[in-house]
Amino acid sequence: MDEQWMTGQTSLSLGLNVGRPTARRGAPPVTKVLVEEDFMSSKKNHEVEALEAELRRVGEENRMLSDMLRALVAKYSDLQGKVSGMMAAAAAANNQQSLSTSEGGSAASPSRKRARSDSLDTAGRNPSPPLAAAGSGVFAVSVNVSPDQAECTSVHEPCDSKRVRADDVKASRVSKLYVHADPSDLSLVVKDGYQWRKYGQKVTKDNPCPRAYFRCSFAPSCQVKKKVQRSADDKTVLVATYDGDHNHAPPPKQQGSGGRKRGGAAVLHVSPAPVLVQEQRKHEASTADQVADRKNLVEQMAATLTRDPGFKAALVSALSGRIPVA
DNA sequence: CGTTTTTGACCAGCGC
DNA sequence: GCGCTGGTCAAAAACG
Numbered sequence: 001m002d003e004q005w006m007t008g009q010t011s012l013s014l015g016l017n018v019g020r021p022t023a024r025r026g027a028p029p030v031t032k033v034l035v036e037e038d039f040m041s042s043k044k045n046h047e048v049e050a051l052e053a054e055l056r057r058v059g060e061e062n063r064m065l066s067d068m069l070r071a072l073v074a075k076y077s078d079l080q081g082k083v084s085g086m087m088a089a090a091a092a093a094n095n096q097q098s099l100s101t102s103e104g105g106s107a108a109s110p111s112r113k114r115a116r117s118d119s120l121d122t123a124g125r126n127p128s129p130p131l132a133a134a135g136s137g138v139f140a141v142s143v144n145v146s147p148d149q150a151e152c153t154s155v156h157e158p159c160d161s162k163r164v165r166a167d168d169v170k171a172s173r174v175s176k177l178y179v180h181a182d183p184s185d186l187s188l189v190v191k192d193g194y195q196w197r198k199y200g201q202k203v204t205k206d207n208p209c210p211r212a213y214f215r216c217s218f219a220p221s222c223q224v225k226k227k228v229q230r231s232a233d234d235k236t237v238l239v240a241t242y243d244g245d246h247n248h249a250p251p252p253k254q255q256g257s258g259g260r261k262r263g264g265a266a267v268l269h270v271s272p273a274p275v276l277v278q279e280q281r282k283h284e285a286s287t288a289d290q291v292a293d294r295k296n297l298v299e300q301m302a303a304t305l306t307r308d309p310g311f312k313a314a315l316v317s318a319l320s321g322r323i324p325v326a
Numbered sequence: 327c328g329t330t331t332t333t334g335a336c337c338a339g340c341g342c
Numbered sequence: 343g344c345g346c347t348g349g350t351c352a353a354a355a356a357c358g
Contacts, residue, residue: 198331200350213349217330227349 177240178231188212188228190240193250196226207232219248 179190188201188210197217203210209230216222224244231237 197329199352201332202348202350205347211348225349 174244175242177242179238179240180236181230181238182236188230188238190226190228190238192240194218194224194246204229209235216246218250219246222247 177190177192181190194216195218196214198212198214200213201210202213207229209232211227211229214226214228216224216226224242224246226243227241229239231239
């Protein structure tokens with residue numbers, strides 16, 4: 001990170017009082033010390049000076065962290081806009097390319113192979129889960145990437161590509177969804193508007209929380225799979241990994257279909273949906289709406305994060321080791 | 327009774 | 343070849 005973006009930001013009232021309250025409480029009032037303890041005054045003075053210096057340093061650090069967080073949010077917003085623009089451009093380019101080569105082409109690249117297999121069920125396909133609107137303070141971020149990139153885009157999981165098989169690469173896209181769930185809710189259920197049937201659960205090596213495996217139960221032919229696991233870092237965050245695309249329209253909004261209770265978290269989908277050729281025009285028409293939605297979401301996420309004392313603590317601990325103390 | 331969840335067993339890929 | 347690990351299967355249990 002360069003310094004400029006940090007210094008450009010000046011005020012953000014986050015209440016990041018890093019260590020300040022305890023320092024204050026630990027130090028007796030200066031005047032009292034000076035009056036009552038003459039013989040120790042010089043020693044106490046030193047302590048007070050040290051504490052004041054520490055206080056100033058912590059205050060400065062507090063301000064710096066606030067600035068960094070603000071800049072981070074601003075940069076995130078900016079990058080999100082750029083990424084969506086690039087994805088739209090790339091999709092448009094792919095659209096043109098596939099249109100020019102899809103008929104009668106013999107030298108099929110891997111990506112074209114996938115596109116062809118996808119085309120079998122392209123009609124009526126819904127590219128990404130129609131995630132339900134979030135409740136207040138609940139958010140999720142989804143990243144749509146190619147399968148081999150997917151493992152590296154997660155903040156919560158280490159890059160681990162050894163399990164990426166050839167047929168996985170050939171398979172359809174992978175997207176990740178981060179859902180802020182109630183910590184007291186132990187279920188691994190992410191409400192995303194589709195019906196899922198759990199077919200397995202496993203405890204993985206890198207995370208003590210079990211990982212649940214789901215298949216789409218709405219359409220038997222639908223090959224979409226979903227893995228849900230709590231983040232190892234933050235147990236309140238559910239990480240849902242979607243593997244593939246639904247080949248059917250989303251089910252009508254169910255109020256607990258089948259009568260079964262559906263626990264879990266409300267989510268909010270942030271990412272641009274993976275756009276297929278046939279849906280490209282529709283997508284472009286709604287790009288303006290999506291940009292506006294993303295802006296709102298970024299603001300909502302920032303508000304959520306800044307309200308969360310746990311996030312502040314984690315941010316402070318994460319950054320404290322990286323900021324050189326004078 | 328049909329559907330979903332649970333859970334131990336099984337399988338395949340990978341590293342040593 | 344062996345052990346480890348992630349993913350899937352399938353029978354039994356649970357649920358509405």
